[in-house]
Amino acid sequence: MPFVDLREWLGRLDKEGELRRITAEVDWDREIGAIARRVLEKKGPALLFEKIKGYQTGRCTKLVTGVLGDRRRLALALGFPKDVPNRELVQYVMQKNREKIAAVVVRTGPVKENIERGDRIDQAEFPVPKWHFKEGGRYIHTFSAIVTRDPDTRVMNAGIYRGMIGKKNTTPMLLMKGGQHWGHHFVKYSERGQPMPVACVIGWDPIMPFLAGSPIPAGVCEWDVMGAYRGEPAELVRCETVDLDVPATAEIVIEGLIHDDPSTWEMEGPFGEFTGYVSDVPTPRPTMQITCITHRNDPVFQGCLEGTLPGSYSENSVMSSTQRAAIAWNILNGAGIPGIRDVWVPPITNGVNIHVQITKHYQGQPKQIAAALWGASAAQYRYKHVVVVEEDIDASSYEQVDWAFAHRVNAGEGGIVVFPGGFGSPIDPSTPLEDRDVAQLGTGLWNRVLIDATRSWKMPKRPEWDNERFPPTVRPAPEDEARVRARWQEYGLGDL
Numbered sequence: 312m313p314f315v316d317l318r319e320w321l322g323r324l325d326k327e328g329e330l331r332r333i334t335a336e337v338d339w340d341r342e343i344g345a346i347a348r349r350v351l352e353k354k355g356p357a358l359l360f361e362k363i364k365g366y367q368t369g370r371c372t373k374l375v376t377g378v379l380g381d382r383r384r385l386a387l388a389l390g391f392p393k394d395v396p397n398r399e400l401v402q403y404v405m406q407k408n409r410e411k412i413a414a415v416v417v418r419t420g421p422v423k424e425n426i427e428r429g430d431r432i433d434q435a436e437f438p439v440p441k442w443h444f445k446e447g448g449r450y451i452h453t454f455s456a457i458v459t460r461d462p463d464t465r466v467m468n469a470g471i472y473r474g475m476i477g478k479k480n481t482t483p484m485l486l487m488k489g490g491q492h493w494g495h496h497f498v499k500y501s502e503r504g505q506p507m508p509v510a511c512v513i514g515w516d517p518i519m520p521f522l523a524g525s526p527i528p529a530g531v532c533e534w535d536v537m538g539a540y541r542g543e544p545a546e547l548v549r550c551e552t553v554d555l556d557v558p559a560t561a562e563i564v565i566e567g568l569i570h571d572d573p574s575t576w577e578m579e580g581p582f583g584e585f586t587g588y589v590s591d592v593p594t595p596r597p598t599m600q601i602t603c604i605t606h607r608n609d610p611v612f613q614g615c616l617e618g619t620l621p622g623s624y625s626e627n628s629v630m631s632s633t634q635r636a637a638i639a640w641n642i643l644n645g646a647g648i649p650g651i652r653d654v655w656v657p658p659i660t661n662g663v664n665i666h667v668q669i670t671k672h673y674q675g676q677p678k679q680i681a682a683a684l685w686g687a688s689a690a691q692y693r694y695k696h697v698v699v700v701e702e703d704i705d706a707s708s709y710e711q712v713d714w715a716f717a718h719r720v721n722a723g724e725g726g727i728v729v730f731p732g733g734f735g736s737p738i739d740p741s742t743p744l745e746d747r748d749v750a751q752l753g754t755g756l757w758n759r760v761l762i763d764a765t766r767s768w769k770m771p772k773r774p775e776w777d778n779e780r781f782p783p784t785v786r787p788a789p790e791d792e793a794r795v796r797a798r799w800q801e802y803g804l805g806d807l
């Protein structure tokens with residue numbers, strides 16, 4: 312069953328004990344961010360703040376965050392029980408990402424209950440947090456679907472891209488020409504000498520950030536893929552001032568134009584990024600000039616606290632763990648690589664690291680896997696480190712993967728491969744700033760690594776090793792294990 316809108320989803324979370332209402336007064340300035348961080352660290356519920364300092368009356372009084380901050384809630388959002396196994400969820404997402412149900416445009420909807428233009432536009436009327444004390448400003452777009460349209464094909468795209476309040480009606484954003492899909496659109500508008508129309512959708516079905524935050528192939532409209540997940544068409548309404556369509560039951564929509572004219576750009580950043588580091592330095596960025604804001608009565612503002620820390624992760628990590636694994640697996644299938652058994656993205660890495668479990672068919676297979684992933688545009692911010700293991704290693708177990716790393720990798724024999732200077736993330740703190748100069752390089756440069764933790768086929772099979780390439784492990788013989796299992800109680804070890 313689809314969630315019609317954010318309100319229905321919050322109702323479901325409430326019923327499942329996955330939502331906490333905070334009625335104590337809290338400050339949008341750093342306090343909400345610090346609370347959200349502590350709750351993420353405790354792998355706690357989503358948070359609905361109902362009494363925000365300075366916002367107890369007015370246009371918008373509530374803020375929700377953390378709706379997908381744990382795998383339990385992602386499973387619910389996708390229609391599964393909270394404890395669904397990873398592989399099942401990943402395979403469902405692989406399938407759904409390739410389906411479409413075309414969106415329909417309806418005449419109007421609740422998002423049109425309030426329409427503000429001109430001087431009445433003021434982003435500060437929404438309780439936008441300053442999430443982290445080192446950030447350059449108040450980040451209004453952390454979980455919004457940013458909608459643009461390809462001017463050639465007229466296909467819309469929805470992506471999550473960060474945006475900070477500039478003036479009351481301007482939003483500098485991390486927009487890289489040619490980088491993400493809206494960057495492709497921006498280049499096309501720029502070549503026509505036109506500004507790019509943009510609509511930022513805040514708060515709808517949780518499937519919206521799940522898909523907007525993921526690299527669905529260029530040219531595929533995310534609203535149609537969301538239809539496939541929902542099992543019915545997304546109902547959209549036309550924007551007021553730009554040629555774009557947005558969900559009729561969204562909470563808030565901000566419309567505007569971005570000009571490829573540096574004289575209109577404003578300073579943006581730094582931002583507490585998904586890497587867990589406060590990114591880059593303040594930089595002039597393409598800036599949205601807001602033309603209109605529409606919203607429901609009593610709208611709920613939605614945002615996400617970005618960033619992982621050692622031992623705790625964010626909503627993006629939870630989504631990435633499933634989506635980036637599904638996308639990688641589809642890439643590997645598309646490349647015709649045999650023997651893929653499982654793909655695991657450790658949530659703490661957001662997909663910067665990925666583990667692929669295979670049945671090995673030939674010696675060069677792990678390198679083929681890495682090459683296929685690194686050649687895909689989905690690797691822009693992801694798949695920096697690829698680890699390949701065999702079927703006897705659970706790709707989701709650090710202890711098992713680390714064992715294979717320790718005892719199956721021969722770095723001097725191709726077990727570790729560095730692929731230098733390819734396209735990659737401009738916000739990786741381990742990359743020198745000159746290799747992250749988007750203005751000069753277009754995007755970041757990455758040195759990627761393959762760790763081939765499979766048993767090398769260059770080792771000959773030996774008769775004294777049961778005709779295997781590696782010696783037997785220390786696991787007892789099956790008949791010895793069976794005998795011991797049968798007498799376990801007798802040994803007085805039944806409690807173990």
Ligand SMILES: Cc1cc2nc3c(=O)[nH]c(=O)nc-3n(C[C@H](O)[C@H](O)[C@H](O)COP(=O)(O)O)c2cc1C
Nearest residue numbers: 453470471472473485491492493523524525526627
């Ligand atoms: C919470 C969150 C924040 C994100 N912030 C940004 C961002 O600021 N800039 C960016 O390029 N990608 C960002 N991403 C990743 C993109 O949303 C993702 O790569 C997506 O595929 C972009 O859409 P597109 O493939 O249609 O271009 C973010 C993702 C999430 C989930």
